[in-house]
Amino acid sequence: MADIVVVFHSGYGHTQRIAQAVADGAEAHLLAIDADGNLPAHGWELLAAADAIIMGSPTYMGGPSWQFKKFADASSKVWFVQGWKDKLFAGFSNSAAMNGDKDATLTYLWHLAMQHGGLWVSLGLMPSNNKAATRDSINYVGGYNGLLTTSPTDASPAEMARGDFDTARAFGERVAEVARSRG
Numbered sequence: 156m157a158d159i160v161v162v163f164h165s166g167y168g169h170t171q172r173i174a175q176a177v178a179d180g181a182e183a184h185l186l187a188i189d190a191d192g193n194l195p196a197h198g199w200e201l202l203a204a205a206d207a208i209i210m211g212s213p214t215y216m217g218g219p220s221w222q223f224k225k226f227a228d229a230s231s232k233v234w235f236v237q238g239w240k241d242k243l244f245a246g247f248s249n250s251a252a253m254n255g256d257k258d259a260t261l262t263y264l265w266h267l268a269m270q271h272g273g274l275w276v277s278l279g280l281m282p283s284n285n286k287a288a289t290r291d292s293i294n295y296v297g298g299y300n301g302l303l304t305t306s307p308t309d310a311s312p313a314e315m316a317r318g319d320f321d322t323a324r325a326f327g328e329r330v331a332e333v334a335r336s337r338g
């Protein structure tokens with residue numbers, strides 16, 4: 156079985172629930188960046204051992220949270236020695252608006268993966284974009300470069316859309332399948 160880590164930040168619990176669903180699908184370790192932008196003690200070792208790293212952040216003001224960015228900047232120590240070269244990477248973001256500039260966050264995550272010499276895994280799920288589509292449908296938000304999920308500003312983490320969780324699990328399964336196929 157491939158060794159997969161979902162590393163994420165969540166300020167208010169929404170991205171945390173999506174991260175959990177991705178980790179369930181991928182049978183991955185869940186690694187939370189804390190409110191100060193730090194990993195738990197074993198975090199960097201887990202990432203060093205991973206075959207695939209799935210990165211997640213809420214979109215705050217059109218980009219990743221500062222806590223995620225602190226983690227990204229700290230990963231420059233790994234970058235110096237190209238310690239994550241040739242690992243698989245994938246990304247996700249949750250925000251309040253259906254668009255909300257989540258794509259800018261995904262693009263940032265992609266650049267981070269590219270700086271580390273990684274290989275990017277797309278979402279790989281067709282969008283539900285016809286009249287019959289509902290929030291319970293797979294990939295209703297219509298991402299391609301990664302997993303995009305949406306929770307309205309007044310929705311608690313418990314009120315998030317089932318379709319987004321189903322999409323998150325399927326995304327995790329895909330990353331695991333791609334990781335397995337590399338042997």
Ligand SMILES: Cc1cc2nc3c(=O)[nH]c(=O)nc-3n(C[C@H](O)[C@H](O)[C@H](O)COP(=O)(O)O)c2cc1C
Nearest residue numbers: 165166167168169170213215216217250251252255
């Ligand atoms: C500081 C801040 C900035 C935000 N900026 C955006 C934004 O640019 N686009 C958007 O759609 N939602 C934005 N939101 C809403 C969050 O993305 C949304 O509430 C998300 O569910 C928060 O995820 P979390 O609970 O994992 O922290 C912002 C929220 C905060 C607190």
